[in-house]
Structures are given as C-alpha cells and as structure tokens.
Amino acid sequence: MSDHPPPAPPAPDLWATVDALHAWLDTHRPVEGREGLLLRLLKLNEEVGEVAQAVIGATGQNPRKGVTHSWDDVQAELCDVVITALLALRTLTPEARQVFARHLERVTERSLASVRP
Template identity: 45%
Template structure:
C-alpha cells in the first residue's frame, strides 16, 4: 500500500474540516459532512463509469471519448475519495483498510482451483 496514502488523506481531511468549519467527532454538522464525503465516493465512481463508457465508445452519439489512462485517473479519484470518507467512520482508517484487504485476499485464497 502506498506509504503516502494515509498521511496525504489525513492532510486533505484536516483541510476539508477547516474549510467547512467541522469538528467531525464533536460537531452536529459532522454527520452531514460525513454524508457528503460518502456521496463524493459515489460521484467519483460515476465519473469512472462514464470514462469507461467513453473509452469503449458505447455512446454512438459521442463515439470514443476517453482512454484507459482517463479511466485509471478516475479510479484514482475513487480511491482518494474513499480514503478521505473512511476517516469519517473510524479513527484508524489505515488499519481498517488493511484488515479488509487481508480479509479479501484470504477469501480469494479459499476458492478451490476448480471453482475459479
């Protein structure tokens, strides 16, 4: 996992909290801000989907409008938005993601070869 992900997202969270005048854990507005950050993940996922549609040319009116690099860029935005939002729901976002990542890997290792 990138060594810069958590320090940088922590700085982003602090900047957003300051800009929005929010104390996420001691402010009634923190719930609204958490919802907005969660919705940002959905927005970014929609942009990644739109880029994929544009890459494959599935909209005949528009044709091919995006590249694989565009899709990758949008997926990075999804990851960043999710990492920022995760700070709203746990005091240990890095540990939460690492635990989930290892759990997902363990599940994949549990799949018998003939079932894959």
C-alpha cells in the first residue's frame, strides 16, 4: 500500500466549461434581452453575499445562530463567485477568454511592477 494520495483527476478546461455553462444558461434563461443580461450580472452580487454569509457562519459572528458554516463552505462560495463572474463576462462578450487574459496581464504588470528590482 502506498502512503501517497491518489492523483487528482485532470482539471476541466476552464474556458470550454465556461462556454458550455453559458450555452446551458442561454437555453434556460427565463428572461431575455437586456433585462436578462442585467439579471445575470446581478447574480454575481448574490454570490458575493453568500460568501459573506459563509464567513459569518464560519466565524460564529451571529450569536443567535452560532457556527453554521465551515471554511470549506467559504471556499465553495468563492468558487461560485469566480464561476459566476466568468459567466457574466462570457455573457457580455464571446471573446471573454481574450478580454480576461488581457486584463489579467495588465493587473499582473501593474501589481508586480513594484516588486521588480
């Protein structure tokens, strides 16, 4: 028997998954047009609120409820925020992958510029 954990399954391709989820959402969209777009963007705010709820629950900051969440719950909610944000970006543009890559490059350049000698 090995003391090593089994290898993790291969990660799904992020952008292929985003495209597939976007297509699925578009076939299950109860509201169309500009209003549907705005509602999809507002979904991000809902997910951020769920992160806050999980943090409050993980720290027991609500004395009436006590500890109701774990830090694993916080991690899961943060993942939901990321997924929802990527889907919102994909909803705005089919070039979401390129838009995100360019923006990440700018943020990285700006942030790490102060670290360079």
